[in-house]
Amino acid sequence: xxxxxxxxxxxxxxxxxxxxxxxxxxxxxxxxxxxxxxxxxxxxxxxxxxxxxxxxxxxxxxxxxxxxxxxxxxxxxxxxxxxxxxxxxxxxxxxxxxxxxxxxxxxxxxx
Amino acid sequence: xxxxxxxxxxxxxxxxxxxxxxxxxxxxxxxxxxxxxxxxxxxxxxxxxxxxxxxxxxxxxxxxxxxxxxxxxxxxxxxxxxxxxxxxxxxxxxxxxxxxxxxxxxxxxxxxx
Numbered sequence: 001x002x003x004x005x006x007x008x009x010x011x012x013x014x015x016x017x018x019x020x021x022x023x024x025x026x027x028x029x030x031x032x033x034x035x036x037x038x039x040x041x042x043x044x045x046x047x048x049x050x051x052x053x054x055x056x057x058x059x060x061x062x063x064x065x066x067x068x069x070x071x072x073x074x075x076x077x078x079x080x081x082x083x084x085x086x087x088x089x090x091x092x093x094x095x096x097x098x099x100x101x102x103x104x105x106x107x108x109x110x111x
Numbered sequence: 112x113x114x115x116x117x118x119x120x121x122x123x124x125x126x127x128x129x130x131x132x133x134x135x136x137x138x139x140x141x142x143x144x145x146x147x148x149x150x151x152x153x154x155x156x157x158x159x160x161x162x163x164x165x166x167x168x169x170x171x172x173x174x175x176x177x178x179x180x181x182x183x184x185x186x187x188x189x190x191x192x193x194x195x196x197x198x199x200x201x202x203x204x205x206x207x208x209x210x211x212x213x214x215x216x217x218x219x220x221x222x223x224x
Contacts (some may be wrong), residue, residue, distance in 0.1 A: 004153075
């Protein structure tokens with residue numbers, strides 16, 4: 001069964017810093033990988049989707065990379081802002097759009 | 112309209128009650144999903160509907176009964192729940208069941224007394 005791990009579990013950074021969140025998965029037979037953010041008690045907001053044939057995707061200050069063969073993805077956030085504080089989840093699609101979620105990284109950006 | 116809506120936002124029910132959660136999207140998506148998320152845990156898939164037909168049931172107890180009356184609506188009927196069923200219930204949709212981006216609703220916070 002696919003297992004998805006995110007490191008670190010929690011991260012605090014000062015405002016303006018660039019940061020990287022990590023996601024690793026055990027089975028490289030994935031169709032795509034999606035990054036989400038979740039504010040406390042709220043739903044998930046989709047940030048980026050990377051298809052298995054792609055190496056990276058960018059949206060504004062966010063850049064996600066995918067190395068399928070090594071089972072890794074990273075989410076890079078540039079010039080972090082207090083509004084970026086949230087839990088970030090990665091999810092891998094193993095087929096039939098069945099998403100396996102990682103354990104999440106709780107990010108706090110300190111003003 | 113790029114939104115998935117869910118009602119109610121909060122629900123408190125007793126173990127003998129019958130209630131329903133509702134999810135709606137008007138993006139023309141043909142796949143819809145129910146997830147359950149316990150506190151400080153990632154979401155876990157419960158059900159998947161594709162073209163209004165149940166495609167995946169992840170061994171969910173029968174006290175949870177999904178329904179997809181049309182391509183825009185997804186319901187989750189609840190009956191005889193247990194306190195351990197208290198969680199955030201998330202609905203999502205995607206264009207199809209292929210490698211498509213999933214869009215999530217804000218969730219219904221369910222408390223079972």
